[in-house]
Amino acid sequence: MLTEQSAYTNNWRQVSPVAKGCFSLCGMVAAFAAGSPRTALAVAFILSAVTIFGAGVPAMRYLRVAAPPLLFLTASGLSLLISLDFGSSTHGISLHLAEAEFPRIAQVCCRSLASLAALLFLALTTPLSDIISLLRRCKVPDTLLDLMTLCYRTLFVLSEAVHDTITAQSARLGYTSLRLSLRSLGGVVANLTVQVWQRSQALHLAALARNNDGALRFLEPVYPDSPRTISIAATAGGLIIALSMVLP
Amino acid sequence: MSEALLKLENISYRYPDGTAALDNCTLSIRRGKRTVVLGANGAGKTTMFLHLNGILRPSAGQLYWEETPLDYSRRGMRDLRSRVGLVFQNPDSQLFSASVREDVSFGPMNLGLEERIVRDRVADALRAVKMTECADKPVHNLSYGQKKRVCIAGVLAMQPDLVVLDEPMAGLDAAMQKELAAVLDHLHTIGITVIIATHDLDFAYGWADEAIVLRNGRLLAHGNAAEVLLQPDVQTELGASPLVADIATSLTLTGMDVRVNGYLPRSKSELLKAISELHRQENNL
Numbered sequence: 001m002l003t004e005q006s007a008y009t010n011n012w013r014q015v016s017p018v019a020k021g022c023f024s025l026c027g028m029v030a031a032f033a034a035g036s037p038r039t040a041l042a043v044a045f046i047l048s049a050v051t052i053f054g055a056g057v058p059a060m061r062y063l064r065v066a067a068p069p070l071l072f073l074t075a076s077g078l079s080l081l082i083s084l085d086f087g088s089s090t091h092g093i094s095l096h097l098a099e100a101e102f103p104r105i106a107q108v109c110c111r112s113l114a115s116l117a118a119l120l121f122l123a124l125t126t127p128l129s130d131i132i133s134l135l136r137r138c139k140v141p142d143t144l145l146d147l148m149t150l151c152y153r154t155l156f157v158l159s160e161a162v163h164d165t166i167t168a169q170s171a172r173l174g175y176t177s178l179r180l181s182l183r184s185l186g187g188v189v190a191n192l193t194v195q196v197w198q199r200s201q202a203l204h205l206a207a208l209a210r211n212n213d214g215a216l217r218f219l220e221p222v223y224p225d226s227p228r229t230i231s232i233a234a235t236a237g238g239l240i241i242a243l244s245m246v247l248p
Numbered sequence: 249m250s251e252a253l254l255k256l257e258n259i260s261y262r263y264p265d266g267t268a269a270l271d272n273c274t275l276s277i278r279r280g281k282r283t284v285v286l287g288a289n290g291a292g293k294t295t296m297f298l299h300l301n302g303i304l305r306p307s308a309g310q311l312y313w314e315e316t317p318l319d320y321s322r323r324g325m326r327d328l329r330s331r332v333g334l335v336f337q338n339p340d341s342q343l344f345s346a347s348v349r350e351d352v353s354f355g356p357m358n359l360g361l362e363e364r365i366v367r368d369r370v371a372d373a374l375r376a377v378k379m380t381e382c383a384d385k386p387v388h389n390l391s392y393g394q395k396k397r398v399c400i401a402g403v404l405a406m407q408p409d410l411v412v413l414d415e416p417m418a419g420l421d422a423a424m425q426k427e428l429a430a431v432l433d434h435l436h437t438i439g440i441t442v443i444i445a446t447h448d449l450d451f452a453y454g455w456a457d458e459a460i461v462l463r464n465g466r467l468l469a470h471g472n473a474a475e476v477l478l479q480p481d482v483q484t485e486l487g488a489s490p491l492v493a494d495i496a497t498s499l500t501l502t503g504m505d506v507r508v509n510g511y512l513p514r515s516k517s518e519l520l521k522a523i524s525e526l527h528r529q530e531n532n533l
Contacts, residue, residue: 129347156388157340206342209334210355219353
């Protein structure tokens, strides 16, 4: 929900999603074009600075959103670096540090970091409905986009339903012990399964009532001054790519 | 102004599990009128509404749109559903998009209209329900009452002749109910025929021109709202009577004639006005 908040309140909310998507894509290209870990780090730094200072996403929020993927990245970095060895030595199991591989692992991790920063830029500045309409313009298949639209909408409906159910269970002492908690959790899952089924039925009826016969079609949002913002974004993105290629 | 827009003739409907939800109902919805549908939970109100929009097809009987039998082909349904807008009770189960503007555009886009026209219609519909300011907000940040109004806008953007609302007042606080009532009045003044299902007898009595009362899927009463809601069998079935009507009748019995042009007042404000008018007259005398 933090991502959601930023997406709707940042300074660049009214900037065309095409411009933001273009900049984000350039960021990703730059991440892969970066020849050394240092350059990739620089790209990551520039992209996050643009998000924090340009789009005005609070730094603390940025870090909180970035924390889970960073944790994941650290874990995978470590697992690349350290390998377990079974039985090849006399001591049974032993740990090996892949020292020779260090530069390559650093390269992969720093590139991932830069790509993450590029993705976070898009996610924190653009609401998902804008991203979906952007993907529609990129000719992504309708079925996929319909699924995204419905998932995004029902995410909030269902999280509210889960919250309500858990509150109701807690009010009747449903989570006072481990055994009861497990039982209540089972109740939430069962209840939600039925709700999902009923709600999908209701949505289907609502779609029929509004004359739907297949793909979900919506009005595309319009953004003021898009050609200008798109060219600015493309230039900035191009500069980052150039920088990542020029730097050693 | 009052020919039948939609006519139900001997409509029966059985759910696949065998429950009879509607049983031989014959009634007509008149153009330009405000109609309420009353009845206990499970009386068949929602089932009837799903028939008006062609989502359910009667097991027996026939529906007519302006005297023409309903055509259940794809084209016929497209035509009917662009004329009859259906607003369900729970807004969360009918809003598709997380963006207000996008969701309102869903119906007109389905009609295959040009983008420019859709844009105008969306703007008009949002203005009609006073939600223009929230057009770019995400749906999940709106209040329950605002979500309801977005649902109504979504139907209005299709420019229907008839708007059917299933318990629109349920779950709204008094202020939001008042705002919604103003929206409903606006629909009436721009010439849209409005039908609502409600449990609020006082609102029904004050607002409606016509009333339909259902009991166990059968039509119990249908006609002028002021008359139907004062019928003893209707009041027994609904377990209540309009408060304003009760007070006005008692006052009249005790010698205070609050009738205006021979009619009992139908809303609180009309009743209060009649009482103060009487009071003024007495003092002048």
